[in-house]
Amino acid sequence: MSALLDVEDLVVRFATPGGEHTAVRGVSFSVRAGERVGIVGESGSGKSVTAQAVLRLLGPAATVAGGAVRFDGRDVLAFDRGELRRWRGAQAAMVFQDPLSSLNPLVRIGRQVTETLREHLGLDRRAATAKAAELLASVGIPDAAARLREYPMTFSGGMRQRVAIAIAISCAPRLLIADEPTTALDVTVQAQVLDLMDGMTADLGTAVVLISHDLGVVSTFCDRVLVMYAGRVVESGTADQIVEDPRHPYTRALLASIPSLEGELPRRLPSIPGTPPQPGRAHTGCAFADRCPLAADVCRAEDPEPLELGDGRLAACHFADRSAG
Amino acid sequence: MTPWVLRRLGQMVLVLLGVVTLAFFMSYAVPGDPARLIAGPNADAATVASIRHQLGLDASLWSQYTGFLGRLARGDLGTSYALHGAPVSEQLALALPTSALIAVGGVLWQVIIGVPAGIIAAYRPGRAADRIATLGALVGLSAPPFWVGLLLIYYLAYRLSIFPLTGLGDPMWWYLALPTFTLGLAGAAWYARMTRTQMIEVLRTPYIQLARAKGLRERTILLRHALRNVLTPLITMIGMDFGYFLGGVLIIESVFGLPGVGKLTYDAIDQLDIPMITGAVLCAAFFVVVMNFLVDLAYAAIDPRVRNRR
Known part of the structure; x- marks a missing residue:
């Protein structure tokens, strides 16, 4: 079966006052219709930039310097303005990290929901308003019809993220990219919002790319997981494979840093020693080598190519064929 | 909203009062004699004095000020010295x-x-x-x-x-x-x-x-x-x-x-x-x-x- 979204060798560069730096260095992945793919990594790993590049939402400082993005076989990077407009919001939608700033404070909630419906589905005002009330009700906002007339400030963070999800799924998109959708929310609300996204996208058969720094969240929600580090995918596989048999030392370190709910809490939470490489600084060899417990001479000399491990899994590590332990 | 409007209106009146008071005293601080200006350079002292009296400029500064405020409260901005008694508000x-x-x-x-x-x-x-x-x-x-x-x-x-x-x-x-x-x-x-x-x-x-x-x-x-x-x-x-x-x-x-x-x-x-x-x-x-x-x-x-x- 062919992929709904196909990202191939994507390279994104940023022009900064200090020179150019490459935020995404050859990322490839694909998402089948209805599939859920998670992208995990620390901040600065390039996961958000990858998502923005796919929807062509990068700011003026960033350029896609190489690679391809195909949606349903069509070349997204070649879309003209009109094609892009008809595609975004209708077939590919996005939910952003901070619900407090991703809704326009000066535009009524109703307008923010209906404008997508009117633009893409050609509904008139009345029909769009009715549909918007229905959508808000379906994401669990009580008294939805009345709240359409309110401004975002009267909504809590969790409620705003529900509105953002309602907007995203309003035109039944085939792909939803959610960039840290629960990071800014209270822990109790996080689970509700994830459940909501789960239900809504399952009903519509929408494929999801979930971006998070939280491997726990990603592995429960997603079918497949990509682990990104310093602008590259260092490991990918099914959620089970990644959690149960991680092959990249970075993935293992990420897993180890999730505190267990059983037993006594360690005095200090485990963290990965060192810091990710500075963006823009050139380095030879594996980007993780400085922090890696397995690092050998070969790691500092040669950047490892992604290694096929069978069952469709990949890991970019010189020692990927060795299991942990 | 309503108490806010009232509070603002009160502030506005105070600001205007302050401004007009400053303007009033500053014009007196400026050197020069309006009566002399009106009378012209050749007028004798008696004429200047009578003009000064007509304009009320011989009264104390304080009584001039209170008189001015009193007229202002009735919406009267006074009359121009220079334009032969034309009301200021008219000008x-x-x-x-x-x-x-x-x-x-x-x-x-x-x-x-x-x-x-x-x-x-x-x-x-x-x-x-x-x-x-x-x-x-x-x-x-x-x-x-x-x-x-x-x-x-x-x-x-x-x-x-x-x-x-x-x-x-x-x-x-x-x-x-x-x-x-x-x-x-x-x-x-x-x-x-x-x-x-x-x-x-x-x-x-x-x-x-x-x-x-x-x-x-x-x-x-x-x-x-x-x-x-x-x-x-x-x-x-x-x-x-x-x-x-x-x-x-x-x-x-x-x-x-x-x-x-x-x-x-x-x-x-x-x-x-x-x-x-x-x-x-x-x-x-x-x-x-x-x-x-x-x-x-x-x-x-x-x-x-x-x-x-x-």
């Missing part, structure tokens, strides 16, 4: 329509030129349109209005005879085209810069990114989502400028020979016409204060968060 009423027209025209030009220039410049910062707009704004800011006004008069009115040279006539807007444009051009540069700065900031916000991700038209994104968030500082500027212009714009009025409040104030100061000076100052302060209040009301109309806070 102001004659000059105000001209100033109001200049103010409206000047603000309109500022907005019409400045805001679109700022939006275009902000849309793609650093590109050609931005550079042209930024350069234009720099020129606009650096060019003194009297010089721009003279240039316009020389080329468009004198050489090409497209516009009337100076003064007022019929149709009014034809006579006001050059003066308001001159006034607006200098201000437009500020508007362009402010709009550009604010717009660039707004265009970076997540809600604009979301608007793009929703597949909205660029026009909708700019005008519905972005401009609305730039409106608050813009309305502040419009309101303040309007209030300021209503107090008279001397340079424009002088260059184009227009009988506005600016010219009236200038003449009053020149002749030490104290009732006229205080009247003009009070008028200018009144408009600034009122516009300030209207701007605050406009904030509440635009931004629900402001509404909520009150």
Whole structure:
């Protein structure tokens, strides 16, 4: 079966006052219709930039310097303005990290929901308003019809993220990219919002790319997981494979840093020693080598190519064929 | 909301009282004797004294001040020394329509030129349109209005005879085209810069990114989502400028020979016409204060968060 979204060798560069730096260095992945793919990594790993590049939402400082993005076989990077407009919001939608700033404070909630419906589905005002009330009700906002007339400030963070999800799924998109959708929310609300996204996208058969720094969240929600580090995918596989048999030392370190709910809490939470490489600084060899417990001479000399491990899994590590332990 | 309005109205009255008091005492602090000015250089001391008595200038400063406030409370701004006892309010009423027209025209030009220039410049910062707009704004800011006004008069009115040279006539807007444009051009540069700065900031916000991700038209994104968030500082500027212009714009009025409040104030100061000076100052302060209040009301109309806070 062919992929709904196909990202191939994507390279994104940023022009900064200090020179150019490459935020995404050859990322490839694909998402089948209805599939859920998670992208995990620390901040600065390039996961958000990858998502923005796919929807062509990068700011003026960033350029896609190489690679391809195909949606349903069509070349997204070649879309003209009109094609892009008809595609975004209708077939590919996005939910952003901070619900407090991703809704326009000066535009009524109703307008923010209906404008997508009117633009893409050609509904008139009345029909769009009715549909918007229905959508808000379906994401669990009580008294939805009345709240359409309110401004975002009267909504809590969790409620705003529900509105953002309602907007995203309003035109039944085939792909939803959610960039840290629960990071800014209270822990109790996080689970509700994830459940909501789960239900809504399952009903519509929408494929999801979930971006998070939280491997726990990603592995429960997603079918497949990509682990990104310093602008590259260092490991990918099914959620089970990644959690149960991680092959990249970075993935293992990420897993180890999730505190267990059983037993006594360690005095200090485990963290990965060192810091990710500075963006823009050139380095030879594996980007993780400085922090890696397995690092050998070969790691500092040669950047490892992604290694096929069978069952469709990949890991970019010189020692990927060795299991942990 | 209502207690807030009352509180603001109270503040406004206090501010006006303060301004008018300052203006009153400052005109007395200025060296020179109004009675002597009116009597002329050849008048004898007795004539000057009698004029001084007529004007009430021989009373104590305090009783002059309380008398002035008492009349003011009844809406009486006094009579002009220089213009042979013409009521100050009448003179102001004659000059105000001209100033109001200049103010409206000047603000309109500022907005019409400045805001679109700022939006275009902000849309793609650093590109050609931005550079042209930024350069234009720099020129606009650096060019003194009297010089721009003279240039316009020389080329468009004198050489090409497209516009009337100076003064007022019929149709009014034809006579006001050059003066308001001159006034607006200098201000437009500020508007362009402010709009550009604010717009660039707004265009970076997540809600604009979301608007793009929703597949909205660029026009909708700019005008519905972005401009609305730039409106608050813009309305502040419009309101303040309007209030300021209503107090008279001397340079424009002088260059184009227009009988506005600016010219009236200038003449009053020149002749030490104290009732006229205080009247003009009070008028200018009144408009600034009122516009300030209207701007605050406009904030509440635009931004629900402001509404909520009150």
